Amino acid sequence: MKTALITGITGQDGSYLAEFLLSKGCRVVGMVRRSSTVNFDRIKHIQNEIEIVQGDLLDQTSIVDILREHKPAEVYNLAAQSFVPTSWKQPVLTGEFTALGVTRMLEAIRFTDPSIRFYQASSSEMFGKVVEVPQRESTPFYPRSPYGVAKVYGHWITVNYRESYNLFGCSGILFNHESPRRGLEFVTHKVTHAAAKIKLGQAKELRIGNLDARRDWGYAGDYVQAMWLMLQQDTADDYVVATGETHSVQELCEVAFGHVGLDWREHTAQDQKYFRPAEVDLLVGDATKAGKVLGWEPSVTFRGLIEMMVDEDIKAIREGREV
Numbered sequence: 001m002k003t004a005l006i007t008g009i010t011g012q013d014g015s016y017l018a019e020f021l022l023s024k025g026c027r028v029v030g031m032v033r034r035s036s037t038v039n040f041d042r043i044k045h046i047q048n049e050i051e052i053v054q055g056d057l058l059d060q061t062s063i064v065d066i067l068r069e070h071k072p073a074e075v076y077n078l079a080a081q082s083f084v085p086t087s088w089k090q091p092v093l094t095g096e097f098t099a100l101g102v103t104r105m106l107e108a109i110r111f112t113d114p115s116i117r118f119y120q121a122s123s124s125e126m127f128g129k130v131v132e133v134p135q136r137e138s139t140p141f142y143p144r145s146p147y148g149v150a151k152v153y154g155h156w157i158t159v160n161y162r163e164s165y166n167l168f169g170c171s172g173i174l175f176n177h178e179s180p181r182r183g184l185e186f187v188t189h190k191v192t193h194a195a196a197k198i199k200l201g202q203a204k205e206l207r208i209g210n211l212d213a214r215r216d217w218g219y220a221g222d223y224v225q226a227m228w229l230m231l232q233q234d235t236a237d238d239y240v241v242a243t244g245e246t247h248s249v250q251e252l253c254e255v256a257f258g259h260v261g262l263d264w265r266e267h268t269a270q271d272q273k274y275f276r277p278a279e280v281d282l283l284v285g286d287a288t289k290a291g292k293v294l295g296w297e298p299s300v301t302f303r304g305l306i307e308m309m310v311d312e313d314i315k316a317i318r319e320g321r322e323v
Contacts, residue, residue: 001026001027003027003028003029004073004075005031005072006028006029006031009043009078012042012220014030014076015042016221017228024228027051029070029072031054033054057079057096057101057102068112079097080121080150081094084148086147088277094146099154100153102158105118110161114165114166120154120155120169120171121171121227122154122158124216124283124285125148125151126148126151129280130280134284136285137173137239144280155173155238158170162236168231168236172223173239175284176215177220178218178305179221180308180309187249189309189313190206195259195260196310196314197317198262198267199314205269206253208249211250211270212248213280214247214284215284216284216285217247219305223298246284
């Protein structure tokens with residue numbers, strides 16, 4: 001049985017990836033930071049099927065110990081300080097986790113077992129102020145946030161270790177991917193949750209930032225399959241994973257509120273505090289390479305994704321579950 005180690009297993013992507021790897025017959029080990037407030041909600045339905053170990057991307061010794069003890073064939077590095085607005089408030093911490101944390105993991109692999117196949121969670125935020133549309137693997141990076149800058153470092157250090165030490169290191173340049181498990185601080189879930197609460201009479205207004213920002217939004221459950229496919233190839237490489245469609249935050253509001261019979265304009269107000277210091281106006285990916293080499297393609301549409309999230313939010317609120 002192949003063992004896979006997932007950092008960030010308690011997050012949205014980690015939970016979907018763990019489910020997927022279990023379905024493939026893998027032994028799944030999840031690395032979590034020691035904390036008094038670890039939230040296992042996203043993986044509680046599979047917690048008896050996976051192994052949770054304590055480790056920290058800030059502590060290389062803990063990573064080495066985990067690799068030596070559990071001997072994974074694959075490592076999926078999903079852990080990061082991943083909320084873009086927070087990266088301006090905590091730029092150094094973001095750099096430690098999201099940039100240098102990748103180096104610590106790669107060094108641990110190099111010294112412990114260079115045969116381990118490594119997946120790095122790169123991000124469309126690396127493109128930032130885009131220099132071409134759509135963005136593909138060859139598009140130059142122009143990050144517009146400390147998070148984006150840190151992800152660029154993580155991406156290139158993975159390439160560097162692949163070329164310097166012949167490690168099997170892949171970077172998945174994933175465009176925005178959402179689900180009902182997305183944190184409420186992210187705009188997609190903020191909007192769908194607000195639409196659900198307003199529909200149920202538990203809220204009156206959604207305050208939001210830039211309605212004109214455009215993103216390429218896909219379903220997280222689809223995107224974790226691309227991660228796995230990258231590590232099954234004969235040669236390590238980097239891939240853009242995206243839907244190829246772009247939608248504005250305003251369209252997101254229209255679909256979410258419209259799904260429950262509401263006019264978004266009557267229930268939203270723009271608030272300057274939600275605008276970024278440096279905005280990323282447009283992101284849309286070209287996943288042609290992933291389609292040709294990996295045979296990957298998205299299965300959930302933008303409208304289907306947003307309506308799925310609204311429906312789940314309504315269900316959770318009615319059942320009294322914290323979303």
